[in-house]
Amino acid sequence: MIELDDVGYSYGGGELLSNLSVRLAPGSFHFLTGPSGAGKTTLLKLCYGALTPTSGTVRAFDADMRGLDRDQMALLRRRIGVVHQDCRFLDHLPLADNIALPLIVSGRDMAQESDNLKELMSWVGLTARADARPPELSGGERQRAALARAVILSPDVVLADEPTGNVDWDMSMRLLTLLVELNKMGKTVLIASHDLALIRAAKSQVQARVLRISNRRLQLAGADL
Amino acid sequence: MLRNVLIGDAQADRVVPPSGFTAQLTLFASGAMAFLAVFALALSLASGRLAERWASELARSATLRITAPEDQVAAQTDAALRVLRQTPGVARARALSQEEQAALLAPWFGPGLDLAALPVPQLIEVMEDELGYDAAGLRLRLAAEVPGAVLDDHTRWRKPLVEAANSLRRLGWISVLLIGGAMAAMITLAANAALAANAQVIEVLRLVGARDSYIAGAFVRRFTLRALIGAGIGVALGLGGVLLLPEASDEGGFLTGLGFRGLGWLWPLLIPVLGALVAFAATWFAARRRLKELS
Ligand SMILES: Nc1ncnc2c1ncn2[C@@H]1O[C@H](COP(=O)(O)OP(=O)(O)O)[C@@H](O)[C@H]1O
Numbered sequence: 124m125i126e127l128d129d130v131g132y133s134y135g136g137g138e139l140l141s142n143l144s145v146r147l148a149p150g151s152f153h154f155l156t157g158p159s160g161a162g163k164t165t166l167l168k169l170c171y172g173a174l175t176p177t178s179g180t181v182r183a184f185d186a187d188m189r190g191l192d193r194d195q196m197a198l199l200r201r202r203i204g205v206v207h208q209d210c211r212f213l214d215h216l217p218l219a220d221n222i223a224l225p226l227i228v229s230g231r232d233m234a235q236e237s238d239n240l241k242e243l244m245s246w247v248g249l250t251a252r253a254d255a256r257p258p259e260l261s262g263g264e265r266q267r268a269a270l271a272r273a274v275i276l277s278p279d280v281v282l283a284d285e286p287t288g289n290v291d292w293d294m295s296m297r298l299l300t301l302l303v304e305l306n307k308m309g310k311t312v313l314i315a316s317h318d319l320a321l322i323r324a325a326k327s328q329v330q331a332r333v334l335r336i337s338n339r340r341l342q343l344a345g346a347d348l
Numbered sequence: 349m350l351r352n353v354l355i356g357d358a359q360a361d362r363v364v365p366p367s368g369f370t371a372q373l374t375l376f377a378s379g380a381m382a383f384l385a386v387f388a389l390a391l392s393l394a395s396g397r398l399a400e401r402w403a404s405e406l407a408r409s410a411t412l413r414i415t416a417p418e419d420q421v422a423a424q425t426d427a428a429l430r431v432l433r434q435t436p437g438v439a440r441a442r443a444l445s446q447e448e449q450a451a452l453l454a455p456w457f458g459p460g461l462d463l464a465a466l467p468v469p470q471l472i473e474v475m476e477d478e479l480g481y482d483a484a485g486l487r488l489r490l491a492a493e494v495p496g497a498v499l500d501d502h503t504r505w506r507k508p509l510v511e512a513a514n515s516l517r518r519l520g521w522i523s524v525l526l527i528g529g530a531m532a533a534m535i536t537l538a539a540n541a542a543l544a545a546n547a548q549v550i551e552v553l554r555l556v557g558a559r560d561s562y563i564a565g566a567f568v569r570r571f572t573l574r575a576l577i578g579a580g581i582g583v584a585l586g587l588g589g590v591l592l593l594p595e596a597s598d599e600g601g602f603l604t605g606l607g608f609r610g611l612g613w614l615w616p617l618l619i620p621v622l623g624a625l626v627a628f629a630a631t632w633f634a635a636r637r638r639l640k641e642l643s
């Protein structure tokens with residue numbers, strides 16, 4: 124699905140990431156961990172093409188991302204669902220439209236998709252909040268909405284950046300369950316999180332590989348978690 | 349693309365937040381420009397008509413006036429007509445009838461005028477051919493043979509006026525072009541302001557897989573529609589102003605008849621369409637450039 128081959132990245136100063144190689148196989152479930160500032164968000168951005176590696180190659184669906192033009196990149200974004208760390212929404216649109224945004228911008232007929240949207244909103248428990256504006260939402264609601272928006276186009280891959288960033292433990296578990304359900308439906312899932320308790324809790328629900336960024340490199344974390 | 353923009357997609361329009369400031373700016377600018385364009389157009393069309401009318405009168409005629417004691421008028425008229433027929437460059441000469449003369453005087457004396465009661469001179473209409481006649485020579489001959497005749501070739505002094513009317517027409521068209529250019533500039537500025545203010549929105553749209561053409565289209569549709577509405581209002585107000593101008597009349601001369609005539613009324617209806625096209629192009633270029641910059 125997504126492959127990083129000997130990837131290095133630097134924001135201009137010293138190298139933040141170097142010689143990373145990893146392959147997200149179809150249907151796999153990965154955690155990406157590491158201290159704050161280690162480069163988890165950066166690595167995710169490399170995976171969905173928001174950043175271009177300073178060295179090495181990133182391949183998505185067997186295509187080198189470097190060779191993609193703007194339109195091809197837009198099409199690629201529709202196949203990779205992303206839950207952003209700051210889950211940005213369009214504040215002037217009600218929540219239902221924000222969740223449906225990927226459908227709207229890809230020109231789908233909204234009348235045909237309304238059942239799909241309703242089902243998804245009830246899956247994340249936001250049916251009652253359909254008309255709320257994003258600024259009125261709680262942290263947990265925002266995270267669930269971001270997840271719903273990320274999966275509405277039924278992407279093959281879901282990348283989630285700190286999806287449990289500012290929610291309590293129960294809500295974290297609820298979000299984790301949603302992501303595990305997505306993986307059970309066959310989607311490739313990668314969750315970036317510094318929350319080790321969440322990762323430990325996940326181990327009982329799903330077969331997950333845990334990658335850790337330390338000293339600019341990616342390591343497979345084992346039993347030490 | 350154009351069709352797509354005009355018909356639009358109600359969903360797509362909402363992804364760009366309604367931005368009051370640039371919206372009103374565009375509405376006002378296109379309204380004001382359309383209003384001005386109506387008058388530039390009216391000026392241009394009216395001076396064009398004036399140039400044509402004066403030019404045709406210039407080509408047409410001079411007048412010979414015969415003032416003589418009542419019993420000699422008929423004889424002198426015949427003599428003058430004879431002279432005119434023999435003059436090279438005169439295509440036709442014709443004495444006006446009593447009724448025609450009465451009609452000419454009606455604006456001054458009112459209808460129902462009995463010309464016989466007045467010492468009104470007999471008028472002869474003289475048509476030139478392309479070569480024209482020698483006015484000085486004709487005057488000399490008339491002075492000798494028809495003592496009561498005065499040649500009035502008044503239309504000749506209008507030649508510079510025809511040229512003036514023609515340059516007025518050109519200026520009108522140049523004004524229309526400049527108005528279009530100024531409108532394009534203002535809408536480009538407003539569109540750039542809107543694009544800059546919505547950089548965050550554009551980023552979110554890109555993250556969820558919107559193509560640049562989709563994002564540009566949402567802005568372009570907004571601005572095209574606003575320009576169309578603004579220009580429509582401007583044209584309506586401008587036409588209202590033109591309607592309030594006095595009717596064209598012979599007495600009024602230059603300042604009347606500044607409005608539109610017949611099919612000329614269709615011209616101003618083109619202004620909103622052209623305004624929308626200008627807005628379309630200006631926003632499209634602004635958006636494409638801006639989206640390239642925002643990487
Ligand atoms: N746009 C940027 N420009 C410069 N430096 C950045 C930028 N984004 C992130 N960084 C730096 O890169 C490092 C890694 O950031 P990030 O990938 O967000 O880490 P994490 O998600 O693991 O907390 C941090 O030190 C951060 O300051």
Ligand SMILES: [Mg+2]
Nearest residue numbers: 163164208284
């Ligand atoms: Mg981060």
